[in-house]
Amino acid sequence: SVEGNRSVLSYKVVLGLWIALWYWFLSVFKPSEAYLVDYLIDDKKFSSEQVYQDIFPVWTYSYFAFVVILALVAEFVSYKNVIIVGTVSLWLACLLLLVPTTYTENNSYLYVMYVDEWLEGLGSASGVVFSSYLYLLVPEPYFIKITSYSRSAQLLSSVISAFLGTAMITFISLESSVWATLAALSLGMVLSFFLVNVSQRPGFALKSNMKDVFTAMKNWTNLKWLLWSAAFLAVHQLALTYIQSLW
Structure with a gap:
């Protein structure tokens, strides 16, 4: 049926949107994000030079490489599969931050951080694929609405996780915020398997x-x-x- 020029969304699409928006909310829910440097320096015993010159650049360059690669791969293996791979990568990256060791105890932990940032770059790049996925999920007249919904979910998640992270750092510990991030990513990873499959539009x-x-x-x-x-x-x-x- 049609209301004006806008087709009514089917139950499957509406359900798929709810799952997708909750997935996005959980995927960007990272209470530890603002305190990652403090965590790496204070808890994991890396120097600031190692964090900024050795560890973070791996994420920067891997992210831009994966954005191009995943955009092409999604055309062939489906957007849902790429999103799942990206979500698992984010989960693994967060898990590596919780390995019970420090750089002073084991110097090879620096190489673990290289892998961590590589996985983080892959997961972050999958967020671009997710944005494209949303526009394949709904008809074109709904593009503006779905953009506002996804941005609202992202901003709400960022605000809530920021307040939670501050509270956890203040009253518990730096590591507790990383565990909270891992919990949110775990739920997001489960939801990613329930995302609705989408097919390419002719154009x-x-x-x-x-x-x-x-x-x-x-x-x-x-x-x-x-x-x-x-x-x-x-x-x-x-x-x-x-x-x-x-x-």
Whole structure:
């Protein structure tokens, strides 16, 4: 049935949206995020130079590489499967932070952190695939609404997890916030297996997309916006990664 120009969503799609939004809420629910540097330095005994020069750059570069790779892979192995792999990667990355050892006790723990950041980069990149997944889940007239819903879920999760993280750091311990993050990721990982499978729209085929991209790049206005967006994303991600060094 149709209301105006907007088709009514089926029960399956509505249920899929609820699962997807709860999944997204849990996936970005990270009480330990703002205190990761403190945790690595105070609890895991890394130096600040190791954190900023050896550990974090692995995430920075792996993230940008995986964004491109996963966007292409999702076209062939389904968006749901890529999201599941990304969620499992985030869960494993969080689990590695809880390995009961420190750098001073075992120097090879630095290599574990390399793997941790590689997994974190993979998981973070899957978030881009999830955004595309949402737009394949609903008809085009609902794109604006689904954007507002997903952004609201993300912001609400960030605010609540930030308050929870502050409370846990103040009254319990740094490590407790990491356990809370792991618990949220565990629930999100379970939900990822219940995400609704989506199929490509006719206009979303990879070959068609690549042709559209090359056509768009011939337009200088589009190219300027693309370069600006890429620069903004790069600076934003670097700021998120290294801002704690300024505090």
